[in-house]
Amino acid sequence: MNYHKLKLSPGLYFVGTPIGTARDITLRALDVLASADVLAAEDTRSLRKLMEIHGIPLDGRNIMAYHDHSGPGMRAKLLAALDAGQSIAYASEAGMPMIADPGYDLGRAAQEAGHLVTSAPGPTALTTALTLGGLATDTVLFAGFLPSGSSQRRSRIEGLKDVPATLAFYESPKRIAASLVDLAAILGSNREAALCRELTKKFEEIRRGTLEGLITSVQQHQPKGEIVLLVARGTSEKISEDEIDTQLRQALKTLSVRDAADLVSGATGLKRRTVYQRALQLDQKG
Numbered sequence: 001m002n003y004h005k006l007k008l009s010p011g012l013y014f015v016g017t018p019i020g021t022a023r024d025i026t027l028r029a030l031d032v033l034a035s036a037d038v039l040a041a042e043d044t045r046s047l048r049k050l051m052e053i054h055g056i057p058l059d060g061r062n063i064m065a066y067h068d069h070s071g072p073g074m075r076a077k078l079l080a081a082l083d084a085g086q087s088i089a090y091a092s093e094a095g096m097p098m099i100a101d102p103g104y105d106l107g108r109a110a111q112e113a114g115h116l117v118t119s120a121p122g123p124t125a126l127t128t129a130l131t132l133g134g135l136a137t138d139t140v141l142f143a144g145f146l147p148s149g150s151s152q153r154r155s156r157i158e159g160l161k162d163v164p165a166t167l168a169f170y171e172s173p174k175r176i177a178a179s180l181v182d183l184a185a186i187l188g189s190n191r192e193a194a195l196c197r198e199l200t201k202k203f204e205e206i207r208r209g210t211l212e213g214l215i216t217s218v219q220q221h222q223p224k225g226e227i228v229l230l231v232a233r234g235t236s237e238k239i240s241e242d243e244i245d246t247q248l249r250q251a252l253k254t255l256s257v258r259d260a261a262d263l264v265s266g267a268t269g270l271k272r273r274t275v276y277q278r279a280l281q282l283d284q285k286g
Contacts, residue, residue, distance in 0.1 A: 012110045013120060018094065032120045036061075036088060041066065066078065128199045164233050193214055195208075
């Protein structure tokens with residue numbers, strides 16, 4: 001038995017669950033699942049199976065379904081349980097609740113009602129993909145799921161075009177090809193990207209390349225499973241070489257070549273390697 005029964009304070013406990021491998025769950029998450037008065041989940045079957053794997057008994061508790069289609073009625077029941085002084089453990093189907101997840105409305109309502117809302121954190125597909133994707137992680141914008149319709153999707157991408165950050169999206173296998181085509185059309189076909197799928201599972205795969213290259217890859221080998229798509233930030237075409245040199249010279253007065261390159265690369269959205277090579281040249285010239 002790898003868990004401990006706890007005396008939980010009344011409140012809502014968001015429980016991070018594995019995105020793939022069942023043993024990625026934390027010991028504290030197991031403790032909360034074993035100890036909560038009420039269990040709720042986006043997918044009751046997934047949570048039931050996870051608890052069975054780790055030997056956590058229901059002890060007469062039902063798992064209440066809280067998802068996009070359960071509506072305000074189920075949220076009212078869970079809030080009533082909080083009003084009665086009970087502890088609730090809520091789990092997403094996989095990953096952290098509140099991240100592209102229906103738990104948002106529940107957490108917001110519980111907070112507004114003055115209840116304790118806390119978390120037993122665990123893995124997320126987003127941070128796992130960033131760890132493996134090979135793109136810059138100093139500044140990241142998580143944009144969730146893109147719209148399913150092409151016109152709405154393209155409009156959303158247009159709004160992200162000039163964001164100086166790595167862009168992260170969740171996507172389905174059915175829509176990934178269309179999304180890549182729209183991203184390439186608006187952001188540029190040579191923009192670097194990484195398609196991360198089935199993270200921590202048996203068939204985990206990271207496909208890296210340009211958006212154009214990933215379009216070809218997806219057309220040749222249709223991906224399956226959950227997907228996180230990362231797109232590198234674009235380089236600015238408006239900034240001149242003289243402006244870059246001015247920023248680098250200023251930074252080099254107090255910083256090392258490496259740190260100066262990091263600073264200017266982050267500020268301009270230019271590739272770090274290009275800025276670093278220019279910083280080296282300026283430093284050698286004194």
